[in-house]
Amino acid sequence: MKLLRRKAEVSLDARLEALAEAADLAEGRLGHDTVERARAVVTRAGVRRGLSVDHTAVALAGATGSGKSSLFNALSGTELATVGVTRPTTSKAQAALWGPDGSGPLLDWLGVPVRHTVEGETSGLILLDLPDHDSIELSHREEVDRLVAVVDLLVWVLDPQKYADAAVHERYLRPLARHRDVMVVVLNQVDRLPEHAVKRCLDDLRGLLEADGLDDVPLLAVSARTGAGIPELRELLDRKVSRRRAWSSRLAADVASSAAALWADTRPAVTGDAPAAARALAPTPDTRALTAARVPAPAEAAPSRADARTPETAWQGRAPAGTAHAGTTPAGPDRASAPGDVVVPEVTVSRALTRALAQAAGVPVVVDAVAKSHRHRSTAATGWPVTRWLRKLRPDPLRRLHLARGSRSSLPPATAVQASALDTALRDVGAAASAGVPEPWATAVRHAARSRSGELTDTLDRVVATVSGGVSRAPRWWRVAGTAQWLTVAAMAAGAIWLLAVFGLDYLMLPRPFTPTLGRAPWPTVLLIGGALLGVLIALVCRAAAWLGGRRRARRAARALRERIEQVAAELIVTPTRDELSRYARFAECVTVAAS
Numbered sequence: 001m002k003l004l005r006r007k008a009e010v011s012l013d014a015r016l017e018a019l020a021e022a023a024d025l026a027e028g029r030l031g032h033d034t035v036e037r038a039r040a041v042v043t044r045a046g047v048r049r050g051l052s053v054d055h056t057a058v059a060l061a062g063a064t065g066s067g068k069s070s071l072f073n074a075l076s077g078t079e080l081a082t083v084g085v086t087r088p089t090t091s092k093a094q095a096a097l098w099g100p101d102g103s104g105p106l107l108d109w110l111g112v113p114v115r116h117t118v119e120g121e122t123s124g125l126i127l128l129d130l131p132d133h134d135s136i137e138l139s140h141r142e143e144v145d146r147l148v149a150v151v152d153l154l155v156w157v158l159d160p161q162k163y164a165d166a167a168v169h170e171r172y173l174r175p176l177a178r179h180r181d182v183m184v185v186v187l188n189q190v191d192r193l194p195e196h197a198v199k200r201c202l203d204d205l206r207g208l209l210e211a212d213g214l215d216d217v218p219l220l221a222v223s224a225r226t227g228a229g230i231p232e233l234r235e236l237l238d239r240k241v242s243r244r245r246a247w248s249s250r251l252a253a254d255v256a257s258s259a260a261a262l263w264a265d266t267r268p269a270v271t272g273d274a275p276a277a278a279r280a281l282a283p284t285p286d287t288r289a290l291t292a293a294r295v296p297a298p299a300e301a302a303p304s305r306a307d308a309r310t311p312e313t314a315w316q317g318r319a320p321a322g323t324a325h326a327g328t329t330p331a332g333p334d335r336a337s338a339p340g341d342v343v344v345p346e347v348t349v350s351r352a353l354t355r356a357l358a359q360a361a362g363v364p365v366v367v368d369a370v371a372k373s374h375r376h377r378s379t380a381a382t383g384w385p386v387t388r389w390l391r392k393l394r395p396d397p398l399r400r401l402h403l404a405r406g407s408r409s410s411l412p413p414a415t416a417v418q419a420s421a422l423d424t425a426l427r428d429v430g431a432a433a434s435a436g437v438p439e440p441w442a443t444a445v446r447h448a449a450r451s452r453s454g455e456l457t458d459t460l461d462r463v464v465a466t467v468s469g470g471v472s473r474a475p476r477w478w479r480v481a482g483t484a485q486w487l488t489v490a491a492m493a494a495g496a497i498w499l500l501a502v503f504g505l506d507y508l509m510l511p512r513p514f515t516p517t518l519g520r521a522p523w524p525t526v527l528l529i530g531g532a533l534l535g536v537l538i539a540l541v542c543r544a545a546a547w548l549g550g551r552r553r554a555r556r557a558a559r560a561l562r563e564r565i566e567q568v569a570a571e572l573i574v575t576p577t578r579d580e581l582s583r584y585a586r587f588a589e590c591v592t593v594a595a596s
């Protein structure tokens with residue numbers, strides 16, 4: 001069952017819809033936090049799209065002393081930001097605005113109250129000077145994490161001393177590999193390096209960025225002090241801002257990261273036979289955290305700093321600030337962004353399952369009783385009338401099971417062996433249906449196979465009662481045979497009376513009237529003995545016919561019961577299992593669309 005069709009171009013709207021649906025489908029299956037983070041991304045994207053798309057929020061981020069504030073001043077041609085020698089200097093983000101009209105709600109949403117209007121050509125640029133991400137001050141780190149998660153474009157300001165710090169690479173750059181289109185890296189303070197060392201330093205940094213999965217991210221050497229590289233950086237930012245696409249690229253990257261995080265929650269127990277393409281959707285280690293910062297709706301006031309560090313944004317694996325970057329970091333995150341075509345197993349009602357259900361429902365006992373009941377009733381209807389009444393004294397084997405009342409009180413309950421056979425059959429359905437399905441969906445599929453097993457006993461009871469109740473109609477020939485039997489009795493009686501009359505006349509020595517004969521045998525004797533023999537013969541023939549009829553009815557009852565039990569299995573076992581598999585397939589489809 002192929003449910004996925006890769007789409008060539010998927011709009012942001014469609015991807016957001018797909019992510020929202022994937023989150024809904026994953027509810028109760030994947031981790032609550034992952035699902036909520038995906039929903040937060042959808043909400044945030046909705047809010048950002050409603051704000052000014054003519055403005056691009058560009059954040060200068062980096063370690064303390066890297067020169068963010070100096071660069072902020074150099075780019076804006078002002079001295080708005082405090083550049084200090086005591087570390088850290090900047091404690092709250094501030095904004096420089098080029099063409100501020102209409103940017104208010106966006107800045108409110110970003111939670112940046114300090115704003116300066118700057119004259120210049122780059123209309124639509126909102127430049128943000130952030131505090132240090134490696135700060136000893138928790139509030140600084142919270143401010144950085146909050147804004148890094150929501151701005152449209154990120155400029156990472158590194159310096160020759162600390163450009164290899166694990167803090168920035170492991171906590172920000174590598175997790176943000178999917179955001180490479182909305183990132184720029186600058187190596188500031190190059191005036192402090194001898195000329196020949198600048199290239200070496202840039203090459204080394206380029207190698208580290210490649211290891212982070214950011215191989216094609218723009219990398220510029222600048223000096224806020226001398227102004228070297230500043231025009232190039234301005235030009236690059238101008239270009240990106242004038243396109244007015246950074247905001248949607250940012251949201252697209254967020255959606256892709258979130259889809260990858262959802263898929264990552266699916267992956268841990270992926271077995272060898274899971275779709276190979278599915279394994280390719282490797283999320284970046286902490287993408288979830290980066291895309292998950294809670295962002296207030298525009299109506300909300302600027303968020304309190306305490307709000308910023310939700311459990312989701314308390315990034316795991318924080319490397320201690322200042323530790324050296326491990327030069328042998330693994331390759332950057334995989335770029336594949338879709339689980340690929342997902343093929344889910346077909347689920348059908350197997351013979352083993354039907355057999356186990358039939359055994360547990362006592363079908364063999366009922367089928368046997370159907371045959372016996374038919375024979376019993378046949379004998380009662382067509383047996384030799386002289387002894388027929390004896391049969392009527394015995395109870396009908398089918399009635400004895402009290403099935404007509406819909407109760408199986410007289411049926412033996414499922415034995416331990418039957419119960420465990422049914423259990424195994426249910427487990428087999430779950431195992432077959434979940435083959436190749438990654439966890440935790442496989443577990444959900446297995447649960448689905450047993451989700452309605454509590455209803456099985458009652459439903460099977462009803463089925464057995466209904467079906468077996470419909471097989472007890474008496475065939476018409478019973479009446480014919482019964483009448484014939486009475487005729488033989490009548491013949492016997494006539495013969496006996498006739499003989500008695502003859503005997504009486506002989507006894508009284510009266511002349512015997514003419515007694516007709518059949519051949520040499522007198523008719524009264526023929527009637528008496530012939531009637532008895534014929535009666536017994538009819539009884540024997542009827543008994544043989546009843547035996548065959550009973551067998552046929554038992555077979556018919558077994559077939560009808562099997563069909564109904566198959567329906568029950570389809571309704572109570574197969575359908576919930578298929579539903580869960582469809583849910584998984586649709587989830588994978590949505591993740592593929594969201595990640596495309």
Ligand SMILES: Nc1nc2c(ncn2[C@@H]2O[C@H](COP(=O)(O)OP(=O)(O)OP(=O)(O)O)[C@@H](O)[C@H]2O)c(=O)[nH]1
Binds near residue numbers: 068069091
């Ligand atoms: N030589 C040189 N020094 C620089 C350059 N850029 C910044 N500095 C110096 O580096 C120090 C830190 O600069 P800031 O701009 O305050 O650094 P910051 O990144 O804003 O620091 P925090 O606000 O603490 O995060 C200051 O003394 C600057 O004068 C540069 O390009 N060359």
Ligand SMILES: [Mg+2]
Binds near residue numbers: 069070082083
């Ligand atoms: Mg500063």
